[in-house]
Amino acid sequence: MNFTHSEDRQMLADTFGRHLDQQYTIDVRHRISGSPEGWSRERWLGMADLGIIGALFDERSGGYGGSGFDLAVVFEQLGRSLVVEPFLGSLMAGQALAKAGCRSDLLAQLIAGETALAFASEEPQSRYDLASLTTQAQPAQAQHDHGTWTLSGRKSVIPQLEAASHAVVSARLGKDSAGLFLVELGKPGAVVSGYKMVDGGRGGDLTLDRASATLLTDNALPLLEEITAAGIVALSWEAVGVMDVLKKSTLDYLRTRKQFGIPIGKFQALQHRIVNVAIEIEQARSAAINAAAALAGPRAARERAVSAAKYTVGRAGTIAAEESIQMHGGIGMSWELPLSHYAKRALMIGHQLGDEDHHLSRFISLAVTG
Amino acid sequence: MDLTFTPAEEAFRAEVRAFLEQNLPSMLAEKIRTAQRLSKSDHEQWHAILNQRGWLAVHWPVEHGGTGWSIEQSYIFEDELSRAHAPGVVAFGPSMLGPVLIKYGSEAQKRYWLPRILDGSDWWCQGYSEPGAGSDLASLKTSAVRDGDHYIVNGQKTWTTLGQHANMIFCLVRTSSEGRKQEGISFLLIDMKTPGIEVRPIILLDGEHEVNEIFFTNVKVPVENLVGTENKGWTYAKYLLTYERTGIAGVSRSIAALKELRRIAQAQLRNGKPLTEDPLFAARMARVDIDLRNMVTTNLRVLLASGDGAAPLEMGAMLKIRGTEIRQEITRLARIALGPQAQPFCTPEGITAQYLNYRKLSIFGGSNEVQREIISKSLLEM
Incomplete structure (x- = not known):
């Protein structure tokens, strides 16, 4: 048993993270996000050149990854930098083509960044x-x-x-x-x-x-379920990446913002709030690990793990978003502060591929039948 | 990442399971499963069974009678004990004092006291809390004044768990009032039969005698019973709190308790159907089930990241907070599941009593609020 990424995956994560830190700053992200297209074909190609799209597919499909933990390292980085490019749809549609054994030409174009799905x-x-x-x-x-x-x-x-x-x-x-x-x-x-x-x-x-x-x-249904499971693993890790930034930004703010003559991080009410957020995030990371590990496993265990994960990140994402805004006070409400955009992403992930309630009730029915 | 156990670890699991099938008295297992209290002789019987196999003080180094197990093995062992409803090991000797003596005790102390922990010659209790020193433990006042070859101890300890069974107590005592309050504390081993010691029971809200208050009046303690250096006791006390983290989240016990909860809820009807099929109750169970599944992984992540050493204090604190919240939620749901049957004092299987008793989980060992202080200090670095 071990909880560290393989050397190759860690290298991919580090390379991609550095690339995004340098090339996909929050200003660049806002410019792309607010453009008429709402994404950048040029950036998409750049990320394909780094091998990021290829990491989402296995070797038979022309990629070099495709496992739960490959999706994990890619989507965690996407979350950290609020990347808007069409990764989720491309992952899910691409895996549908791969698993159905169709249109390898289109898949090859996708992995090269020449198209998006x-x-x-x-x-x-x-x-x-x-x-x-x-x-x-x-x-x-x-x-x-x-x-x-x-x-x-x-x-x-x-x-x-x-x-x-x-x-x-x-x-x-x-x-x-x-x-x-x-x-x-x-x-x-x-x-x-x-x-x-x-x-x-x-x-x-x-x-x-x-x-x-x-x-x-x-x-379609077994395949839909399988692909949705991959999508949930991806979103769960994206949520973990987003929540880590929410936590870090809030901690920075608690250390530096002064009221009543002292940093607000000296106030116990806020200290205990940030601790609760931190615990939620660690539990969410564990849920995301469990789901990634179960992705290639038998159906019952896989579906229970992905529903548990989506429930958990839905819940934790809402807590992290709302608490981060609250602890920032008025400035947390502003468009200008990157934090508010991370909060929105954390919340909206909850609305993709099933929310907290959907997956809780699904978890219950899976436990009964499985 | 790899969340599976190796074939060797699975073989080890089978070995533990077979041992429990052959050696765990069914009377003890039934008491644990139905949340009954164990007597002193129950505990002693179980300790002797484990000790015979060399599995009583599993975390100790091999040369002192420990196992040298990996983190995974310790986890599997705990998991199998819980699954079989085996009693836990009473922590004070094997898990608390033992490691402190091994790290800080003199050769003579190790040679004398460690074998006595293993063979059951001594039953240890813990003299930490005082009426005025709970979460603020370092403000303790029980004093030890050097007088020739002895310390003279005066003061009061409280919440002493199972002190009524103990013949020995390890105590934090104040040996100096100079400087910071943490710097004047020493770690003393005291024979409970020494004149001047009085043990009085405290009856808890579940009606049980689990804890005690202990009064010390001019109690003479030989200086060779000082562990380590005078005034360094706080360091040893902190080490004791960080040493054994495998069990702090209590995940294995919670898994077994959740299984029992399901059994209890299955037997209760609501609208003519088992309570497990009631949407509201099913949702409450599923929430804690998911939280627990996540905690199983969080627990292993922390244990494996800390390697052989102690877990970072703040990670241990996270496990303590969430682990106890989960355990308490399961006992709360068991109480709710009983409906009106939760009210008679002798509820089926001690469920309400256990719910009440487990309020302690978020209070002892550093209250969950103190744990939050530990985490926030580490997160904020201020």
Whole structure:
């Protein structure tokens, strides 16, 4: 048993961290985040050149990583620097292609940073339930297996949808089954409407009207679950990275801000608040470790670990965000202070791929059935 | 990162499990499972069984009768004891005094006292807290004045756990009032049969006699019972608090307790269905279950990061705070699960009594608020 990263992963984390410290300062991040595109193709390429996208996929898929702890080191760094580039969608859609054994050409382009992908499972009515689908698939031609399909329906709040060339989309197949499809965006019938997100960057809804699609699998739910598990591991580690910055900034502020003639860190009420935040973060880090370790394991253990992790980071992220703002006082409310943007990211991670309540109730039903 | 145990460690687990199957008296296991109190002879019987196998003072160096186990092995051992509902080791001799003597005691003290801890000749209790010195332990007043070959001890200790069973007590006493209050404290070993010592029971809110107050009136203690150097006792006391961290989070005991909670809740009905299927109760159980799963990993992270040495004080403090909160929450849920049946004084399986008794967890060993002070000092570096 050991809790240190392998030398290779630690090197990747250090290299990427240094790169982001130098190239992705908070000013750069705000400029990118607030730009009309809401991301930077140039930065994306730069990070691909560093091997960051390749770290998210295994060797068979053209990458050199892809395990839970590979996602961990990458997404922790993304969190530390509030990176807005389309990593989550690319990870999930890319893993869908890899696991379905389709479109290795597109995957290669992704790993090279020449394209970005989106993952569209959420629908307006689904509220984190992967099986709640109204988007419907219809065969466009007679041969189902390798043929073309059309999709009609609506997919909602997809991170960085406009940045993607393709989206992997879940849809109903017939009455009782679900499929995963690849949709090329910008083609007729696949309309993207984008908007700014609360925590920076952009997101979008995808309206499908007989959009042409390629079938990746006609048994989508097990794969959806597996890919969502990878997405949750990624988000959990991103949350850990974000929360570490919230803690560090708040500690700095408690040491330096003076009121009543002394640093406010001398006040016991605030000391105990920051300690509680620190304990929550250590518990969240443990939950993220557990989830990363379980990612390649059997389904029941994996799903319990990812739901436990998402519940934990949802809870801890809210506590860390709210407490950091409170301990900063008025300045914590300002757009100018980087802290408020970290707080928003910590909160919004709670709204992606299932919130605290969703995963708590899922954890309970998994324990009953598993 | 690797969260699995090696085949050798799994083999060790099997060895411990087999030992417990053969040697753990079922009467003791049933008492632990149902939260009954153990008698003095219960404890002595279990200590003797462990000692016979060489597993009583597992953290001691091999030359003194310890095991030389890795952190993983100690963890597995604790895990298996909890799983089998084996009693814990009464900490005062093996886990508290033993390590202090090994690090700071004279050769003569080690030769004399350590074997007596192992073979059960001595039952030790701890003389730290005083009526005026709880969380602020260093303000203790019990005095020891040198008089020829003896110290003359006067004062009062309190909250002395199982002191009614003890024939020996290790005490923090004041030997100087000069300088900082921490600098005038010494560490003394005192025979409870010495004239001038009086032990009075304190009955706790669960109705039980677990702790005592001890009065010292002109008690003569031979100077060879001083551990280490006069006025350096605070250092030894702090070492004692950081030494044995494997158990501080109590994760193994909490895992066993959560399993029992599930069994209790399963047997209770609400709206005609087991309480485990009640959404509100299920959510409360799931919250503590997840917190505990996280704590299992946090605990191992801290233990493995600290290697052979003591865990950093602030990390130990985190384990203490969250570990005791989890344990207390499980006992709270067990009490809630009983519904109206929680009220009779003799509740089934001592559940309400244990809930009440475990209020102590966040108070003793440095209250959880004192632990927060330790952590904030380290976080803020100010």
